[in-house]
Amino acid sequence: MATTVLLTGFEPFDGQQTNPSIEAVGGAAEALARTGIETAAVELPCVFGEAARRLLAEINNHRPGLIICVGQAAGRAKIGLERVAVNIDDAPIADNAGARPIDLPIVDGGPAAYFSTLPLKACLAGLTTGQIPAEVSQSAGTYVCNHVFYALMHELAGEQGPALPGGDAVRGGFVHIPASPEQAAGRSIPAMEVTTAAAGIEVIARRALGTVEDLPVPAGAVH
Numbered sequence: 001m002a003t004t005v006l007l008t009g010f011e012p013f014d015g016q017q018t019n020p021s022i023e024a025v026g027g028a029a030e031a032l033a034r035t036g037i038e039t040a041a042v043e044l045p046c047v048f049g050e051a052a053r054r055l056l057a058e059i060n061n062h063r064p065g066l067i068i069c070v071g072q073a074a075g076r077a078k079i080g081l082e083r084v085a086v087n088i089d090d091a092p093i094a095d096n097a098g099a100r101p102i103d104l105p106i107v108d109g110g111p112a113a114y115f116s117t118l119p120l121k122a123c124l125a126g127l128t129t130g131q132i133p134a135e136v137s138q139s140a141g142t143y144v145c146n147h148v149f150y151a152l153m154h155e156l157a158g159e160q161g162p163a164l165p166g167g168d169a170v171r172g173g174f175v176h177i178p179a180s181p182e183q184a185a186g187r188s189i190p191a192m193e194v195t196t197a198a199a200g201i202e203v204i205a206r207r208a209l210g211t212v213e214d215l216p217v218p219a220g221a222v223h
Contacts, residue, residue, distance in 0.1 A: 004063065005029075006042065007069075013144075018183065020177060024197035025201060028198045044069075072178075080176035081123055081204070083136055084140070085146055085152075088105060126206070130203055153173075173208075178192040180192070
């Protein structure tokens with residue numbers, strides 16, 4: 001049975017007019033679909049609680065075998081393959097509904113953290129081979145991106161059944177991409193073309209679909 005891929009991005013937030021995450025997942029979804037991989041691209045609201053509820057509804061609707069959530073991280077220069085989601089909302093700015101939770105658990109009584117189940121090192125190798133700047137990131141922050149990442153992994157922790165090569169359970173994780181050149185104009189922050197980010201997400205999806213066991217190579221951080 002073919003595996004459906006679910007890609008999510010976010011609506012614009014913090015006064016921005018665009019969000020490259022939803023544009024990039026749209027481009028990646030089109031590229032994957034052209035080669036016969038059933039793919040859905042969904043925009044999530046940048047709102048605590050509602051973003052997680054929308055994600056879980058889309059998972060129930062599509063029943064995907066692979067889920068990659070994508071967000072924007074202005075200030076980063078590379079695609080960030082997020083390793084860990086933490087059980088806390090601590091918002092430095094308000095979300096699009098005006099909420100600003102501080103030191104609140106995402107899931108009451110839930111584990112302190114979950115690890116991504118994407119083959120991060122294999123994905124990193126694929127991005128590096130394609131000359132797309134990328135790194136394994138050790139923190140997805142404590143804003144809506146981490147909120148969605150944690151909600152995703154909490155949901156998948158209860159999923160059962162084979163979906164990917166080797167009989168692996170449903171895989172999921174989170175990826176951050178840099179600001180677009182339009183967003184970076186006049187600001188001293190790095191940028192990445194949306195087409196490059198889309199190509200990177202496509203590489204990540206293909207590596208995740210085709211990798212049974214991740215590569216045993218270092219991609220940690222000293223600090």
